[in-house]
Amino acid sequence: MSNTLIDFNQKVLNALPRPGKGEQGVExxxxxxxxxxALVSSSYIRWVVRLSWKGQRYYESFGTYPEMKFADFNQQAYQFIADVQSGAYQKGSRLTVQQFFTEVALPYSRKHHRDHKTFLSRSKRVMKVLGKKRVTDVTRRDIEGFLNSLSGLSNASVNRYQAFLSKLFSMAVEHEIIEKNPVKGVKKLVENNLKDRVLSPKESESFCRHACAEPNFIHASALMLSLLTGMRIGNVISLTRSMLADDLSSALLPMTKSGKAQRIYFSEPAKRLIRKCLKVSFNDWVFPSFKNKGEHIAYPRACMERVQKGMKADGCFDGPFTIHDLRRTHGTSMLIATNDIRLVQQSLGHSNVSVTERYAYYQNIHLAQASQQTVEAMLPNFQFS
Incomplete structure (x- = not known):
């Protein structure tokens, strides 16, 4: 820290010496x-205020020069000092949404969120609109305006952004920066979560046949393992050697979407598939990336598109399906094979059987057969004319 007193004009500020990279900033x-x-570092000049009042020390950062003009800093600085001296100052009340996200929400997400990348991805769109506003100035109208601007997204996606904002501002409440979450009271959009797309046996066979013929063996194998085990594709591509049992009979996933560990048991075809992948793997990942050193493969979307294209050419394609539908197909097939939804629930790692009921269900042909069998049981001797 420096005791040097200077004028805050353009000529003086531009001539200030910059500390070397890694060296402490000078005020x-x-x-x-x-x-x-003016706090001068190797890469920026930041406007700050320091003062002591009634035995307490206060420090506040405002912005960087030349982006923030001195006149603006001067005005905000005197308002800050006045707030402190009048008792109206509330710690963190001057933080922008971007600053609060960077200083509080982001470190929290890295430590606690299973899907930190998604949390970070959503933040980018939010910060473009709300990032420069003070946390204390954001209103419910601002929240609704932002959500309404997402008209091109599905209702489910818009609701995920609303959940992001709700978490962000609930943290601001917890840090006593605001008293009420501005997202509170904003109604979620109606979602159509009922998805019933599963592959027929004919489609499943065609899928595996084309996947086996794929030139990108690693990506295709990840897709097939999702179908053969019901694992989420995220868990599949992040599978490591250390998670596998010595005899490849199972894998222990340390963290799943439910927040708990789960053991996955492999069928013989799944074991053979994993053995093939391990033979070409050159690190701890079962599905290593050949592009990004030390990383596992990315979501195999392009491979999925090529496989579906081949299925269409063969006439074994009843309609579009997603990578996640492979998991749904496995669950439904297990229910039909075992007639035990609790077994399916445990296999898929669902915390509640009601979730399983949305994934695994009897197809129309089995429902029709069940209806016929029920009528015959109720009225075994009645003849309908």
Missing amino acids: YRWKKNPRLR
């Missing part, structure tokens, strides 16, 4: 009010 005080300072 220069304004001649007319030493509480107002």
Whole structure:
């Protein structure tokens, strides 16, 4: 820290020496009010205020020069000092949404969120619209305006952004920056979560046949393992050697979507598939990336599209399906084979059987057969004319 008093004009500020990279920043005080300072580092000049009042020390950062003009800093600095001296100052009340996200929400997400990448991805769109606003200034109208701007997304996607905002501002409440979450009271959009697309046996065979013929063996194998085990594709591609049992009979996933560990048991075809992958793997990943050193493969979307294209050419394609539908297909096939939804629930790692009921269900032909069998049981001797 420096005791140097300077004028805060363009000529003086531009001539200030910059510390070397990695060296501590230097503060220069304004001649007319030493509480107002310029913190100079190797990469920026930041406006800050330091003052002591009634035995307490206060520090506040405002913005960087030249993006923030001195006149703007001067005005905000004196308002900050006045708030402190009047008792109206609330810690964190000057934080922008971007600053709060960077300083509080982002470190929390890295530590606690299973899907930190998705949390970070959603933040980018939010920060473009709300990032420069102070946390204390964001209103319910701002939230609704942002959500309405997402008209091109599905209702489910818009609701995920609303959940992101709700978490962000609930953290601001917890840190006593605001008293009420501005997202509270905003109604979620109606979602159509009922998905019943599963592959028929004919489609499943065609899928595996084309996957086996795929030139990108690693990506195709990840897709097939999802079908053969019901594993989420995220768990499949992040599978490591250390998770596998010595005899490849199972794998222990340390963390799943439910937040718990889960053991997955492999069929013989799944074991053979994993053995083939391990033979070409050159690190701990079962599905290593050949593009990004030390990483596992990305979501195999392009491979999925090529496989579906081949299925269409063979006439073994009843309609579009997603990678996640492979998991749904496995669950439904297990229910039909075992007639035990609890077994399916445990196999898929669902915390509640009601979730399993949305994944695994009897197809129309089995429902029709069940209806016929029920009528015959109710009225075994009645003849309908």
